[in-house]
Amino acid sequence: MPFFLIITTIFLYSCNQNIDRQDENKNDYTDQQTIARESIISIGSVSHAIQNEILLLQPFADFLSENLREFGIKKGRVVVTRNIEDMAILINSGEVDIYIDSPYPIFSVAELANLQPILKHLRDNTEYYKSVIFTKADSEINELKDLKGHMIAMEESYSTSGYFLPTSLLISNGIELAKFDVPDAVVPEDKVGYCFSDDDESTVFWVLNEKVKIGATDITSYYRNSGDRVTELKMITSSIELPRQLVAIRDGFDSTYVNKIKEILLEMDESESGQKALESFYSTTKFEDLTENELSKIEKVFDEYFDSKNCNDK
Amino acid sequence: MNISIQKIAMTNKIRKKYKIGIRQRFTIVFSLFLFILGTANTINNIRTQEKVVKERLISEAKTIITILEASAAEYLNDLRIDQIREDLNFILTNDEIVYTYVFDKNNRLITDGTTLNKMRHKVFGDEISLNAYNSNEIIIQFTDNYLDVSAPVYLNIERTGTVRIGFSLNVLNAEIFKIRNENVISGMILLAIGIMLVNILINRITKPINLLTEGTKAVAEGVLNKKIEIKTSDELESLADAFNQMTTKIQETRQGIIKAKEQAEKSDKLKSEFLAQMSHEIRTPVNTIMNFTSLIRSDIEDQMNDEIKESFEIIDNGGRRLIRTIDLILNMSELQAGTYTPQYQQINLKDNIIAPLVNEFKIHAEKKDLSLTFSNGIHHPNITGDKYTLLQLFANLLDNAIKYTHQGGINVFLEEAVSNKFRVSIADTGIGISEKYIDNLFQPFSQEEQGYTRKFEGNGLGLALVKRYCELNNAEINVESEKGLGSVFSVIFNSR
Numbered sequence: 001m002p003f004f005l006i007i008t009t010i011f012l013y014s015c016n017q018n019i020d021r022q023d024e025n026k027n028d029y030t031d032q033q034t035i036a037r038e039s040i041i042s043i044g045s046v047s048h049a050i051q052n053e054i055l056l057l058q059p060f061a062d063f064l065s066e067n068l069r070e071f072g073i074k075k076g077r078v079v080v081t082r083n084i085e086d087m088a089i090l091i092n093s094g095e096v097d098i099y100i101d102s103p104y105p106i107f108s109v110a111e112l113a114n115l116q117p118i119l120k121h122l123r124d125n126t127e128y129y130k131s132v133i134f135t136k137a138d139s140e141i142n143e144l145k146d147l148k149g150h151m152i153a154m155e156e157s158y159s160t161s162g163y164f165l166p167t168s169l170l171i172s173n174g175i176e177l178a179k180f181d182v183p184d185a186v187v188p189e190d191k192v193g194y195c196f197s198d199d200d201e202s203t204v205f206w207v208l209n210e211k212v213k214i215g216a217t218d219i220t221s222y223y224r225n226s227g228d229r230v231t232e233l234k235m236i237t238s239s240i241e242l243p244r245q246l247v248a249i250r251d252g253f254d255s256t257y258v259n260k261i262k263e264i265l266l267e268m269d270e271s272e273s274g275q276k277a278l279e280s281f282y283s284t285t286k287f288e289d290l291t292e293n294e295l296s297k298i299e300k301v302f303d304e305y306f307d308s309k310n311c312n313d314k
Numbered sequence: 315m316n317i318s319i320q321k322i323a324m325t326n327k328i329r330k331k332y333k334i335g336i337r338q339r340f341t342i343v344f345s346l347f348l349f350i351l352g353t354a355n356t357i358n359n360i361r362t363q364e365k366v367v368k369e370r371l372i373s374e375a376k377t378i379i380t381i382l383e384a385s386a387a388e389y390l391n392d393l394r395i396d397q398i399r400e401d402l403n404f405i406l407t408n409d410e411i412v413y414t415y416v417f418d419k420n421n422r423l424i425t426d427g428t429t430l431n432k433m434r435h436k437v438f439g440d441e442i443s444l445n446a447y448n449s450n451e452i453i454i455q456f457t458d459n460y461l462d463v464s465a466p467v468y469l470n471i472e473r474t475g476t477v478r479i480g481f482s483l484n485v486l487n488a489e490i491f492k493i494r495n496e497n498v499i500s501g502m503i504l505l506a507i508g509i510m511l512v513n514i515l516i517n518r519i520t521k522p523i524n525l526l527t528e529g530t531k532a533v534a535e536g537v538l539n540k541k542i543e544i545k546t547s548d549e550l551e552s553l554a555d556a557f558n559q560m561t562t563k564i565q566e567t568r569q570g571i572i573k574a575k576e577q578a579e580k581s582d583k584l585k586s587e588f589l590a591q592m593s594h595e596i597r598t599p600v601n602t603i604m605n606f607t608s609l610i611r612s613d614i615e616d617q618m619n620d621e622i623k624e625s626f627e628i629i630d631n632g633g634r635r636l637i638r639t640i641d642l643i644l645n646m647s648e649l650q651a652g653t654y655t656p657q658y659q660q661i662n663l664k665d666n667i668i669a670p671l672v673n674e675f676k677i678h679a680e681k682k683d684l685s686l687t688f689s690n691g692i693h694h695p696n697i698t699g700d701k702y703t704l705l706q707l708f709a710n711l712l713d714n715a716i717k718y719t720h721q722g723g724i725n726v727f728l729e730e731a732v733s734n735k736f737r738v739s740i741a742d743t744g745i746g747i748s749e750k751y752i753d754n755l756f757q758p759f760s761q762e763e764q765g766y767t768r769k770f771e772g773n774g775l776g777l778a779l780v781k782r783y784c785e786l787n788n789a790e791i792n793v794e795s796e797k798g799l800g801s802v803f804s805v806i807f808n809s810r
Contacts, residue, residue, distance in 0.1 A: 048396075048400075049400060049403070052403065197393075197394075197396075198394065198396050198397075199394070199395050199396030199399075201395040201396065201399070201425070201429065202393055202394055202395040202396055205393045205395055205424070206393055209393055209418075211393055224429075224430070225434065226435075227432070227434045227435045227436075228435050228436070229435045
């Protein structure tokens, strides 16, 4: 009898082993320390993928803050907004110190806030880039004048390659543009319609799948996103070249501080920790100096664009 | 006592024969049983838990693919690649997911969630991809490293593409490994505990058995006052109680036997003392009668006629016969009472025993016109023996041979029997012994013919004493006889 009790006990015990294995990992929450604004350097970026953007930029912000200890900087912070207006507000309020983006958003924010481009940012190892306007290879559209009455897919309203460069190209060629919300809208015969795909990859897919006849994107995106199907496409024209990205700093900082930031960024690719921070930051290879000559050329392009835009708005 | 020793030896022999005892046998059998049960249970647990873990992963995969499918349907139709990418990126934050793919309706890869997607627009032609592409329902496929889950994407009733997610099996495998380890370890611990408990249980059984064995052994060795204390409140305790009752009974019986033996010995001693006393009382007056008769005879020797001489002869014979009978009774009494102390010494059978006796009995033989011869075939027939009893032994045999032989003679042989053994044979040509009487030949007070009609005088003690004398001298006696032809009594001694 006791033997069977023992066996039964052993059997029941082993059968009753709880197999409910809940994930015991607990999220760690780090208390935000209250640090004086003056002790923080804030890096701004405009993106819809806020969390992802913070993840990409945080190592860069940390690297910068670590190298600015002598100026009392204790922490690096990433601030992401969904549009340039919000970014301009944050720059003006002093919440964002450095804003990194492609030239059009930089100059658009600079129209609204006190911001000064200081360096070129070689994102994806690209110093300069341009936009292309393309269509299907078998399309009857071959040149700019054939675009009238058709819809162009562009990325978004603050994209340099996916909006600014193609529209400035078309405007400078005397083509009148009409904005539409949907790709299948009817475009007047005397105008070129445009709508936003919100994504360069989508722009290419729209053209390949004939959702729209024409697309505009940067040259890198054109080749990358069409892949093996690039033969199904043809380029109609291309824009002027602009720096891939710029680093801009808000006005009001001491020149020593600004020069130190420039120095840190320009030498960032020379240290191991700097390379590591750059690697996660859109595969940046390095920062390069923005010469006065380059800056004045870019400013001239934007001045003309904003002037013509203001004239059209009036 | 000899029987007890034999029993103990037998018990030990049996114990040695069975090298695996109950304890070992039970331990082995139950350990094997527990091992098999534990192994089966562990395997069953592992399988069940593995199944649960797999099913959980499959369920999780199904949930995620269903959400992705629902989310991607409209984006796929609108070719909002950024939105699909965002969904995929969100899914990819799950550590268990290693890849996500969205295909268009032509099975071309649209996105894997990255902007650097190098497989973009490619058609996947492997079996899993084709299965996924051709299926209208969720397909779950296990590969070596992944759990591949795919689902068709429908917008209304139109199929717009396929979504596919690869779950790493690393986490699952790690969890299965952990489950196996935990189960095996817990199984081993439980097995060890089980064996320990079985051992305790077996101890509860074998310990009382060992106690009973020790008790039985003690009884076999004659220790009857040993009590076995077993308090198990079961059959073993009852057995121990019964055993204790049995030893008590045996002890009581034994004491009774000892008492009876002591009483018998006391009675025997009294009998011997009585006999000795009685013999003395008879012998003394008989000796007196014989001495005075001898004196009277010598005084009137010259004046006696034949009739008177014969009368004196009868008186002398009767007296001698009476003294001889008393001597035999006394000797038998001493041997039975154990009061006779033999004095062993080196004896030459020929010179010290046989030859003098043959000479002595030759006179008696000649009186009956019988021949008495002695043949010796051994140079030095030396033995170790008690001279008095040896003389009595052969005197009795010779006396009997002459007494029961009426014609012919008696031949005595001393020869070697087998190696290191001597044989003394006394062969006569007498009346012989019937076959049915031979078995009782050496019983005290027995004679072939009983009652007043018997032809030969005697008390039936002679051959009984011969047998006892042989035993005292470590000799063996055999009889061969045929009625009417004669008898041969052979006594076999060990040399030295």
